[in-house]
Amino acid sequence: MSAEQLRQRLNAYRETPESFAHEMRLRLSQVVVRKLRELDWTQRELADKSGMKEPFVTRVLSGDQNWTTETAGRLLHALGAREHIQYVVDVRNTGELPVWHLLWTDGQETQVNLKDYASGKKAEIRFQANTTPIRGVAVSSAAY
Amino acid sequence: MHYLDRLFVGAEYETCVWISQKADKFLNKQARRHDKAINELLDKVEFWARSGFANWEGGEGHPIKHEGGGVYRLGTRSSLFRLIGFYENDNKRSFLMIDAFLKLKQKSARHEKERIRQVALIKKTPKTWRKTGE
Numbered sequence: 113m114s115a116e117q118l119r120q121r122l123n124a125y126r127e128t129p130e131s132f133a134h135e136m137r138l139r140l141s142q143v144v145v146r147k148l149r150e151l152d153w154t155q156r157e158l159a160d161k162s163g164m165k166e167p168f169v170t171r172v173l174s175g176d177q178n179w180t181t182e183t184a185g186r187l188l189h190a191l192g193a194r195e196h197i198q199y200v201v202d203v204r205n206t207g208e209l210p211v212w213h214l215l216w217t218d219g220q221e222t223q224v225n226l227k228d229y230a231s232g233k234k235a236e237i238r239f240q241a242n243t244t245p246i247r248g249v250a251v252s253s254a255a256y
Numbered sequence: 257m258h259y260l261d262r263l264f265v266g267a268e269y270e271t272c273v274w275i276s277q278k279a280d281k282f283l284n285k286q287a288r289r290h291d292k293a294i295n296e297l298l299d300k301v302e303f304w305a306r307s308g309f310a311n312w313e314g315g316e317g318h319p320i321k322h323e324g325g326g327v328y329r330l331g332t333r334s335s336l337f338r339l340i341g342f343y344e345n346d347n348k349r350s351f352l353m354i355d356a357f358l359k360l361k362q363k364s365a366r367h368e369k370e371r372i373r374q375v376a377l378i379k380k381t382p383k384t385w386r387k388t389g390e
Contacts, residue, residue, distance in 0.1 A: 114261055114280065115261040115263045115275050115280055117280075117284055118263065118275070118280065118284065118287075118298060119263070121287060121294070121298065122295065122299060122302065125295040125298075126299075130292075131295075131299065134296055134299055135299070138303045142303075142307060142311075145312065149311075155317055169317075170317040170333065171333050173317060173318065173319070174300075174317075174318075174333050174334075175300055175303070175319075176332050176333045176334040
């Protein structure tokens, strides 16, 4: 037995659709945790202000809640967290492989050189937005 | 002596995570029956490690909870798996995962508290653990 087996297991899991959904839940929980600290709110306060039940907020916090866009919107609205929401909305392959152009919801673009990242069908891309690490996930049609 | 292997260690992690052979063996074994729960738990631990465990610490309802004596338990609402360990030092850049177990029910049983107490004892006692592969 070694920790290598656990890491391999995790890498295999990351190739599944379930892992993408799980990552979205974790991303929301990260925004909620950060904003709760900034505002110095308790989970109960957030529950009251968003009209949710406290156990729901707790499950969101631990990344366990399979939320809908509507409920996520209510939480983020209560937290005033609109500026924290960013997703990759488009991945453009300009033909100048291996550079990808990522277009974000706020209209900004980021260039990513895939040679800097792991090879394979899926490339996991991490970069900084302001001082906040944001992890975007894109699927490559080309293998590197 | 508890030997700890690298689980999530590197510059990309705010909190590096080391795992004992005991916890590693337990998780690998449980993964055969509880595939989804273990995968999601590892995914969460890795995510928390990237942003730093301190961001996820708190009281009831937080995924990383202080159990007293410098010992922390990691867990989620979606499963009863719990990971027990402590920080190597005060800067919280390195977390040593010493033990792992599956709770029998939501409320902690006496023997589960005893496992946490044992980890606290390891933390307090010098030369009871060693990192490998540094």
